Amino acid sequence: xxxxxxxxxxxxxxxxxxxxxxxxxxxxxxxxxxxxxxxxxxxxxxxxxxxxxxxxxxxxxxxxxxxxxxxxxxxxxxxxxxxxxxxxxxxxxxxxxxxxxxxxxxxxxxxxxxxxxxxxxxxxxxxxxxxxxxxxxxxxxxxxxxxxxxxxxxxxxxxxxxxxxxxxxxxxxxxxxxxxxxxxxxxxxxxxxxxxxxxxxxxxxxxxxxxxxxxxxxxxxxxxxxxxxxxxxxxxxxxxxxxxxxxxxxxxxxxxxxxxxxxxxxxxxxxxxxxxxxxxxxxxxxxxxxxxxxxxxxxxxxxxxxxxxxxxxxxxxxxxxxxxxxxxxxxxxxxxxxxxxxxxxxxxxxxxxxxxxxxxxxxxxxxxxxxxxxxxxxxxxxxxxxxxxxxxxxxxxxx
Numbered sequence: 001x002x003x004x005x006x007x008x009x010x011x012x013x014x015x016x017x018x019x020x021x022x023x024x025x026x027x028x029x030x031x032x033x034x035x036x037x038x039x040x041x042x043x044x045x046x047x048x049x050x051x052x053x054x055x056x057x058x059x060x061x062x063x064x065x066x067x068x069x070x071x072x073x074x075x076x077x078x079x080x081x082x083x084x085x086x087x088x089x090x091x092x093x094x095x096x097x098x099x100x101x102x103x104x105x106x107x108x109x110x111x112x113x114x115x116x117x118x119x120x121x122x123x124x125x126x127x128x129x130x131x132x133x134x135x136x137x138x139x140x141x142x143x144x145x146x147x148x149x150x151x152x153x154x155x156x157x158x159x160x161x162x163x164x165x166x167x168x169x170x171x172x173x174x175x176x177x178x179x180x181x182x183x184x185x186x187x188x189x190x191x192x193x194x195x196x197x198x199x200x201x202x203x204x205x206x207x208x209x210x211x212x213x214x215x216x217x218x219x220x221x222x223x224x225x226x227x228x229x230x231x232x233x234x235x236x237x238x239x240x241x242x243x244x245x246x247x248x249x250x251x252x253x254x255x256x257x258x259x260x261x262x263x264x265x266x267x268x269x270x271x272x273x274x275x276x277x278x279x280x281x282x283x284x285x286x287x288x289x290x291x292x293x294x295x296x297x298x299x300x301x302x303x304x305x306x307x308x309x310x311x312x313x314x315x316x317x318x319x320x321x322x323x324x325x326x327x328x329x330x331x332x333x334x335x336x337x338x339x340x341x342x343x344x345x346x347x348x349x350x351x352x353x354x355x356x357x358x359x360x361x362x363x364x365x366x367x368x369x370x371x372x373x374x375x376x377x378x379x380x381x382x383x384x385x386x387x388x389x390x391x392x393x394x395x396x397x398x399x
Contacts, residue, residue, distance in 0.1 A: 142166045144173050145238060148379070150346040150387065151175075151370040152399045153300075162300040162366035165195055169202040171240075174211070176233035177298045177368050179250065181226075181272070190229055193219060194273060208233045208246030209285040216248075216273045217280075228272040232298055234372070235285070243290035243374075246283060248273050251301055252321055256328050258293035258339065263328040265321055292376040293339050297328060302367035303349070308356055319356055327352045334384050342373035347389050354394045 141149055153163045167174040178194065180187035197215040205211050212231065219229075232250035236243050245253055249272035252265035270282045290296070304324055307316035331348035334341050349369060389399075 142168050142173065144168075144236065146241060146375055147173075147236060148342040148373040148375055148384075149175070149370065150342045151368075152346075153366065153368040154399055155366050162302060162368040163191060164298070164368050164370050165198070167199055167202050171238045172202070172206060173236045173238065174198070174202055174208065174233060175236065175298070175370065175372065176231055177250070177300060177370055178229050178231040179300045179366070179368075181228040181230070187227075190219075190223060190227060190274075193222070194229055194231070206235075207285045208235045208244060209283040212246055212248050212273065213278075213280040213283050216283075217278065220274055220277045223274055228274045230268075230272045232268050234288070234296065234298070236372075243288045243296070244285050245288050246285045248279075248283065249275070251299060251304065253288070254297035254299070254321075254325065254328060255288065255290070256295040256297070256331075256340065256345065258291070258295075261329065263325045265325060290374055292374050294374050295328075295340055295342060295345050296372040297324075297345065297349070298368075298370040298372070299324070300366060300368040302365035303353060303369060305365060306353055306357055306367075319353070323356075324349070336383055339376065339379075340373075341379075341384050342371040343385050343387060345373075346371040347385065347393075350389055350399065351393050 141151060149166070151164050151166070155162070162177070162179045164175070164177045176198070178191070180190050194215060197218055198211055201211040201214050205214065212233065229248075230250040231248040232253060233246045233248075234243055234253070235246070245266065247253075247268035247270060249270060250268045252268055254263055254265050256263045266288065270284075271279055273279075276282075288296075304319050304321055306319045308318075309316040327349055328345055331340050331345040333339055334344060346369060349371075353367075
């Protein structure tokens with residue numbers, strides 16, 4: 001019955017049946033006609049049959065298939081529009097089924113193409129954001145007469161949300177690291193806003209607490225409630241040779257004391273920038289006892305929360321602060337001396353971080369690391385190790 005439900009097949013059968021009827025009922029008449037007339041009538045009948053069959057094939061098969069072919073061609077050249085994705089239904093159910101399938105497929109591909117184009121636009125915007133961010137936060141380490149400093153940051157994705165900066169205003173050097181709680185483009189632009197505000201307020205205030213409190217006052221009304229930034233700042237006064245610490249909900253400040261050969265962690269705290277509107281009474285600046293040959297380490301949680309597996313599967317272990325303290329204490333001394341340097345500590349942390357991750361780099365977060373050494377009078381840069389870590393000491397994970 002399915003065979004006879006196809007109208008074109010029924011039509012062809014009717015044409016063939018008509019031929020038999022004509023032959024049977026008009027056989028005697030055909031016999032009496034001249035040969036030329038017989039051939040003429042036969043040709044006319046065949047022509048009429050051929051035209052009917054061609055019309056039926058065109059209506060039932062060729063036209064809808066050609067319409068579908070036209071849509072596919074427009075899709076190939078990316079000129080397909082929503083209004084184009086319509087085809088008049090064929091009277092052939094099987095062809096309708098095929099056409100419906102292809103139309104739905106084209107609709108799906110059209111959506112995918114639109115999303116792809118939108119994704120390309122977003123990627124282009126992200127690239128612009130990345131360029132703006134790194135142009136504004138381009139890192140050129142300032143030379144501080146009494147300090148040696150090594151600082152690097154490595155983003156996990158196109159736009160970073162951790163980083164560091166160094167600002168000099170008269171006798172004060174402001175060195176700080178931060179971590180935006182949100183990621184991607186929002187975090188990148190918050191970084192730019194905070195960096196710009198801090199740069200401006202260092203020209204007005206001396207205290208790190210005042211600088212961060214006023215930065216937060218401007219920042220808070222202009223960002224979403226869930227967009228926060230933790231930050232840890234140290235202020236070095238070159239004239240008085242004193243170090244001050246101001247925190248805004250960031251990680252510990254690590255300090256290696258040369259005299260005791262121990263690394264201590266000073267708890268950061270209070271509230272992150274953007275958490276509450278007024279932090280003037282919450283943010284404090286505290287003096288840190290910083291002596292020649294001592295070393296301070298500032299970092300983001302991309303280091304302490306680094307995992308020892310190539311992927312996160314809830315079986316991994318993290319580095320944590322205690323291991324970071326140990327790594328700092330185990331850092332080698334500068335050759336021919338009994339002193340560590342900012343370079344030896346920085347390089348040792350980098351190498352041990354790579355070893356902890358089993359050289360299978362799975363960077364799930366931005367990584368920022370800064371080491372600051374109070375130079376002793378006998379410090380000789382020629383005896384210190386090079387800034388660049390030899391490739392033989394680190395595998396896969398590099399700054």
